Amino acid sequence: MRLRFVSLMLIAFLVPALLLADGGAIKGKVTDQETGKPLAGANVFLKGTRYGSSTDVDGNYTIQKLPAGSYTLVVSYVGYARYEKEVTFEDSAVMTLDVALNRTELISEQVVVTASKSAEKITEAPATIDLITARNIDEHPSANIGELLAYQKGVDYIRTGVLGTGMNIRGFNSAFNAKNLQMNDNRLSTLVATSLPLGALSTTVKEDIDRIEVILGPNAALYGPNAHNGLINTITKDPRTSEGTTFVAGGGNHNTFSGRFRHAKVVNETFRYKASFEFDRGQEFNYVDSVYVGGVAFKEFGLDRDFDSVRGEASFYFSPNPTSDFIITSGGSNSNNLGVTNAGRNQIKDWRIFFLQARYVSPHFFGQVYHTWSITDDTYALNQRTQNYLTFIAAGFPEEEAERRSLHEAWFGSSPDQGIALNREANFRDHSRRWNAEAQYNNTWAGFHVTGGFQWQRDIANSKGTFLLDQAGAIELD
Structure with a gap:
C-alpha cells in the first residue's frame, strides 16, 4: 500500500513537471452553455500564433509548450458564438480554463x-x-x-x-x-x-x-x-x-x-x-x-x-x-x-x-x-x-x-x-x-x-x- 501511495505521489509531481519543462500549458473543457454537454471538435487556439488544439470526444483540450507572455485564447465551434479571452502566462505556468459556448443564429458569429x-x-x-x-x-x-x-x-x-x-x-x-x-x-x-x-x-x-x-x-x-x-x-x-x-x-x-x-x-x-x-x-x-x-x-x-x-x-x-x-x-x-x-x-x-x-x-x-x-x-x-x-x-x-x-x-x-x-x-x-x-x-x-x-x-x-x-x-x- 505504501509503495502504491509513493508511486501516485511521484506521478502527481512528475506530470506537471514534464509539462512545465518545455514552457507553460493551458487546458480545460468546452461545453454547451445551455445543456452542459461537451463539444467535441471545437477549435481552441491562441490568436496570431501557431499554438492550438481541438477538443476530444469529452470536450477536453490541452495546449502545451507555451512561452511566457500575454495571449488571446479563441474558442470557435460551428453554430456557437465565438469566445475570446485574454490570458497571461508566467514561466512554466499551467492554467485551467473551462469554456461554455452559447448557441447563436447571428450571421456575424457564424x-x-x-x-x-x-x-x-x-x-x-x-x-x-x-x-x-x-x-x-x-x-x-x-x-x-x-x-x-x-x-x-x-x-x-x-x-x-x-x-x-x-x-x-x-x-x-x-x-x-x-x-x-x-x-x-x-x-x-x-x-x-x-x-x-x-x-x-x-x-x-x-x-x-x-x-x-x-x-x-x-x-x-x-x-x-x-x-x-x-x-x-x-x-x-x-x-x-x-x-x-x-x-x-x-x-x-x-x-x-x-x-x-x-x-x-x-x-x-x-x-x-x-x-x-x-x-x-x-x-x-x-x-x-x-x-x-x-x-x-x-x-x-x-x-x-x-x-x-x-x-x-x-x-x-x-x-x-x-x-x-x-x-x-x-x-x-x-x-x-x-x-x-x-x-x-x-x-x-x-x-x-x-x-x-x-x-x-x-x-x-x-x-x-x-x-x-x-x-x-x-x-x-x-x-x-x-x-x-x-x-x-x-x-x-x-x-x-x-x-x-x-x-x-x-x-x-x-x-x-x-x-x-x-x-x-x-x-x-x-x-x-x-x-x-x-x-x-x-x-x-x-x-x-x-x-x-x-x-x-x-x-x-x-x-x-x-x-x-x-x-x-x-x-x-x-
Whole structure:
C-alpha cells in the first residue's frame, strides 16, 4: 500500500513537471452553455500564433509548450458564438480554463470555410457569403434542399421538376446553367463531360448536411475557372457533433415517397464513422413539352414521368492527434428522372454517379485526392428522339421498328424502300472519369497570414461518340 501511495505521489509531481519543462500549458473543457454537454471538435487556439488544439470526444483540450507572455485564447465551434479571452502566462505556468459556448443564429458569429478554405468568421471572410444553417435544413419539410437556395440573396432559382432545381449566381439564369460551381465537402459536384451541376444526381442525403455556404461572386483563385460566377459548397456533418441514428419517411403530391436513413458513431478518440442512404420515387409534373417538326407540334415520344433515385455515402474518420483528421469517403447514386435543358428535356435512365475521396485536415494544412466517375447507357434526348421517330412513321415503318431505331437514326425518304437512314443520335452515353488532387498550407507569422497551395485535375470525357466529338476515343484533359 505504501509503495502504491509513493508511486501516485511521484506521478502527481512528475506530470506537471514534464509539462512545465518545455514552457507553460493551458487546458480545460468546452461545453454547451445551455445543456452542459461537451463539444467535441471545437477549435481552441491562441490568436496570431501557431499554438492550438481541438477538443476530444469529452470536450477536453490541452495546449502545451507555451512561452511566457500575454495571449488571446479563441474558442470557435460551428453554430456557437465565438469566445475570446485574454490570458497571461508566467514561466512554466499551467492554467485551467473551462469554456461554455452559447448557441447563436447571428450571421456575424457564424464560422465558414469556403471563402479561404480555412475556418473564419463569416464577417471576416474575403468574399460575400450566404449561409444555410443546419436549423434551416432541419426545418425544411421537403427532401429537395435546392428549394432553400430560392431564399438566398443574389441567387436566381428556377424549378425544373418535383426534384429538379436550376440556379445561378449574379444573374443570367436558365434551367441548364453551368456558370456557378457546385461542391460537396470541397469535392467538385459536377458531371465530368459537361461540368454541369449534379443536381438530382447528387450522392448526399439531406439528414447528413450540416450547412450550405454560397459565395456570391468570382472565386477562381481558389477553385478554378468554373467558379467565375460563384460557388455553392455543401458541407456534411462530423460524427463527433451528430452521433446517433435518424430515420425519416414521408410522402405527398405526385405520388412522392422519400425514405432517408443516417447513422453516425464515435468509436473512440481516434476513430468514428457515419453512413447515410436515401430512396425517392414519384411522378413528375403533368407537363408535355411540344416538339415541332415542319411547323407542326407533336407530343414528346418516349416520355416517362415516373422517377426514382437511390443515393448514399459512407465516411470513416481517423484522428492521429487531437488537431488532425484523416477522412475517407465514398458514395454513389442511381437516378431515373427528367432533366431539363435549353433544347428540350432529357429522359434520364439509370444514370449512376460514384466517387472515392481521401482528405487530411489540420489547423494549418489541408490535402485531398478524389476520383469521380459517371455511367449511363440508356439516357436520351426527348426532342431528338421524337423527331427521329416521326421520320420513320412518316415513311411507313412499323411502330416497333421506329421506336427502336429512333434512339440513333433518322429516316430520309418517302418509304422503307426509298430513302436512307442517317445517324441522328438521341441516345446519351457517358463513361467519363475525373481525378483531382490539391493541397493548401496556411499560417500566421508576425501578424501576416500566408496561404499557399496547388491543384491538379485530369478529366477523361467519354460519351462513346454520342454527344461529344469523341468518336476516335475519350477526350483527355489535364
